[in-house]
Amino acid sequence: MEKLIFKRCPKCGNLFKVMGELKCEGVTCCGDHLETLTPNSTDASFEKHVPTFEIDNDKLIVTVNHVMDEDHFIEWICFQTKDKEQFVYLDKEAKAIFPYEKGILYAYCNKHGLWASEVE
Ligand SMILES: [Fe+2]
Structure with a gap:
């Protein structure tokens, strides 16, 4: 993909x-x-920006281990699959839930840019 x-x-x-x-x-x-x-290319903590996930039956529970402060936060999480691009615009929590399938996750930090990981 x-x-x-x-x-x-x-x-x-x-x-x-x-x-x-x-x-x-x-x-x-x-x-x-x-x-x-370019995802994962900013000089910042990989662990605090890259989207991680758990699979719970048919759900993909995505989190980013990042602060959600007023001036530094994850703006959105996107899940790209073979025929969809699903964006969740975040508010208080760096978390999103999608139907589980294979794809690519993206997270966008307002200070540290674009991060991505793969869902196998
Ligand atoms: Fe950040």
Whole structure:
């Protein structure tokens, strides 16, 4: 499965998800080219950012061992499967529940960017 492609404006921080494959690098925001986010590449604690999961019967219970402070938090968790991309936008808890199947989990920290792990 190809990983999703997320891009971010280096000036305003707007986040963009590319639909399908990236065909052009010329997309801009605030007059600048967007940067492509590479999961797990930020110099920050892997254990505090990478999404982990438990399988409970037909449910995938996803957590990120991260603080949910006002200025530093996990914004969303996404679960990509062969035919779906499911986003859960978080509030007080870095947790989401999806129907279990194989796929790729993503978590986005407002300070430390994009993190991913695989569900086998
Ligand atoms: Fe963080």
